[in-house]
Amino acid sequence: MSTIPGVGIGLGVAQGPVARMSDPLPAPENTPSTLSVDAETARVREAVHAVARELEERGAQAGGNAQDVLEAQAMMAEDPSLETEVDTRLGAGATAEWAVYDAFASFRDTLTAVGGYLGERAADLDDVAQRVIARLRGVPAPGVPEPGHPFVLVATDLAPADTALLDLTQVLALITSEGGPTSHTAILAREKGIVAIVGAADAASLADGTTVIVDAAAGVVLAAPDEDELQRARNRADARANAASAPITAGALADGTAVPLLANLGKPEGAAEAVELGAEGVGLFRTEFLFLSSTRAPTVPQQRESYRQLLEAFRGKKVVVRALDAGADKPLAFLNDAHEENPALGLRGLRALRAAEDILREQLTALAEADADVRASGEAADLWVMAPMVSTVEETTYFVTLAREYGIKTAGVMVEVPSSALLADRVLKEADFASIGTNDLTQYTLAADRLLGSVASFQDPWHPAVLSLIRTTGKAGAELGKPVGICGEAAADPLLAVVLVGLGATSLSMAPSALADVRATLLEYTLDDARRIAEAALAANDAASARTAAREAAAAQN
């Protein structure tokens, strides 16, 4: 038996045989061909054609965005410029394998040199080249395995195109050797409730077919465990399945301190599932869905109808709606059309809304009207409205004043920029509440673009600098008697949720699938415990040691 450490996502445990994403093929040798130029050309044409058709078929199966990516890849395989490059090399006596490898590499270098978005397309091109070369060699193409039985998937990291094709009913657990807690794999695992360990560097040594226990709660992979260990893991998995079906109680600590557990929602249709999983309200309702699919802002009646649906599903409960958060990763043509070098630092969030104040005013109108509609037909929901990406006290005053003008009773701000956290005592004098967006707060505190893979390792909300800003905000809230909630991936990590409460968070909002684990974990600690665990994490030097320190402090508590 050997133990491989990593970052666990959630609290689950699973076991099963490993199936690996196949490793990249070794580069072909540039040895002269023993076949005629015509024969080599025919081999390339056949391989390229077969790969293009297969990519198209996979695209049709996957649908959505993945289909566009896969169809573009099919076109790359049969690209006429590429064909010219390949033919030049074949004409000089190269093998089909080398000609394909070298011609793709020359295009890849061009794309990489341009950088940015085009640099990322280089990975798509690599994938096509690998497929064509695999076909020429008569070996399976690299990619998602299909062993024909349920398996534990081991990969370097999963790209969106991979996960689109993954048959989740066959996946027992996920292990990646790279990627952090906000990687695509981690988000997928959380959304779908799959047991996962990410960033397990030594997972590269796991061979196909090896039985492993994936223990997300402990953050370790056990390779080749004995029968006792397998049985214990099975018992834990069963116990957890029972806990998930246990009666749902309101979020609270062991000493009875209430910590309302709320849901993050992106559409009113998600409400029923959230209520079923025990959400005590909505801590973050993203309104972007109303806007992203259109070239113009939706009308007030259109918005009002969506908000009414949402509020009706949560009568008597709290619903926090975030005003439109456009810009950076979700640009909207009608709001911000200017090209920006650093969109994350540009005209986004409340800044963009202020520049197009009509859109904000219409949104507030629709929200107030929907609230009145619901009130008129029975018990009202407790509507709170907040502004995204607020960075100054002045912006806070601006938003709260405007919201009041429309009769919004509870108006607050998102704390995502360090400046707002540092001046939380002044921000919270103006606002009725604050909600900490941990993903953006981490991005701005560590100065690491969330969308950039090369700096993904900085994007870890366990970083003591981030925790310290959360504590500053929590303290200001406690002194002024104003609620400070958390919304963002951080609240879905059960141990981090305990830390956040210890730092002063008064409610936690997360993807509904994470509610059960967080609820169960909170019940194990008192408020004093949570504060001690938080102190241990705060005293660490970096994110990884903060996590370890919190785990040790938590173990000492139990």
Add this chain to the structure above:
Amino acid sequence: MALATRTVRIGSSHGLHARPAKLFAQAAKDAGVPVTIAKDAGAPVNAASILGVISLGIDHGDYVTLTVDGGAAEDILDRLADLLATDHDAE
């Protein structure tokens, strides 16, 4: 049967990358006659080559020049120009 050219402003908010590039290269290929695309005064590339189109690094608001050699050149230009002026990222 002659060379026909037209200059078009790019409408897609993310420029001629990814999906819009795919749609455009596909349409150029379907035209069945040679079509080239050039950014500003740059060298023209085969418009049916998605890699060629992508590597031009065309952004929103850039001007490109299309050249169609033969066939119903004006009709083909109409179709392709329309495709380039539309904002496909907003669909």
